[in-house]
Amino acid sequence: MKNNLLIYNTLTRKKEIFIPIKASLIGMYVCGPTVYGDAHLGHARPAITFDLIFRYLLYLGYKVRYVRNITDVGHLETDTDDGEDKIAKKARLEKLEPMEVVQFYTDRYHENMNQLNVKKPSIEPRASGHIIEQIEMIKKVFAEGYAYEVNGSVYFDVEKYNKTHDYGKLSGRVLEDLMSNTRELEGQSEKKNSYDFALWKKAMPEHIMRWPSPWSDGFPGWHMECSAMGCKYLGDRFDIHGGGMDLLFPHHESEIAQSNIANGSDPAKYWVHNNMVTINGQKMGKSLNNFITLNDFLSGKHEALEQAYSSMTIRFFILQAHYRSTLDFSNEALIASEKGLSKLMNASETLQKLVASEKSDFDVQRLKQKCYDGLNDDFNSPILIAHLFEAVKWINSINDGKASLLKADIDLLKELFNDLVFKILGLKPEEEAAGSDELFDGVMNTILEIRKEAKIKKDWALADKIRDKLSRLNINVKDTKEGVNWEVKE
């Protein structure tokens, strides 16, 4: 199964057979969040996309070192002389220590990731903890002659690089086009060319995040951290480098350039980019101010939300689209995911108590093959989910006594659900909202006992009244063959 895995490589714009650089250990680096605000739905996309990839690689038996950074310095507000560090700006506004802001939002990010059942990366390095590594890398670029210093700031000489390398090979840019089409920005006088990018920026007096360097007190340029930390933990060349499509240019393109000069090779073999979440057809993003935070989803308190959505609904919603497609947010779509997920989870429970028969009406082995074929085809989770719903239908049919499966097939189906639904897709049953305490259970049992007596007396009015009133309290009562069932709705 291992050798069937196809991964779409942005670098070649093709699906390629996944062949690890080293047989024993896979290195994967993913650009993590800049922690100056709460994570929104857009942040959930790469986290879940690469969580799926991480989980599947682990399932296939690979050892994986997964590095996802925390950007807590370095991303400039603008690429101009008066550019200011995002974290610092936020800190100034809130009159906090920058690291206080970083700590606060990092904790909240971790909480959100935990709610989404996103596995922790193997290493989660912080840019601020790797200033020395970044400075050392800049020195190397200098030593190779591809950096120049102006007024304490250091820039990468893209034009020189492009003479021997291909600047633009990842994003499909052509340098001549960049030259003529780059927007006019003020304060770029320091750079030889507008497309040169900063390796180190001298801090202005108002900058509160600053470190000493051979060139000035300042801070590293915005692409440096990923190169330095990726190299430190995964080596000069590792297997997978991931991130959002919006990071393709200039971020990843520039990473390739500086890594080639400093380390002599492209940093990654496979470049994997997830697409955007859209809202009304437009990218959900900070700058457009059209984002909905994950905490908003969980609470339902946002004007665009008709209701609250569980973290698993969000995860399922994201997994129902292929990671390279855009995914459009709407309440209707999320409600559809919520119901679909609930159907899948119920079937998974039903599966556990299925009774075996003398014959099998379904080909479970074939289903298994189709599921893994989907995963192996560039992590196609939506097709995998579509196949799983086929199994859901089977399970319910068997439960209804309308079809049957051999014990071996039921066991295989159980294994499939365990592996695919829980281990690989990373879904988990919704937590019981309430009702897990004895008192509540006792009260419910009492009420339902009264209802049962009413039903025996054919007092439908009373029985229905109890059910309706409970329903208004978000408690669903269902009569089944085995007796009465109840659950608390979200």
Place this chain on the structure above:
RNA sequence: GGUGAUGUGGCAUAGUGGUUGUGCAUAGGAUUGCAAAUCCUAAAACAACGGUUCAAAUCCGUUCAUCACCUCCA
């Protein structure tokens, strides 16, 4: 302007040169005291126009529309 995508039933999302699929929504039926859940059935799409082909929604071309990146953004 440059680069790269995308346009699939009411919504969201897959897939494929010939019979399309999944979830939600809709209609009818089964089941149920009635519901819920479940099952069965149904209707309904492949942006437009050309071309290649025995056959195209799938390949090619043109057009239209939308989006992303080119400035921080997942």
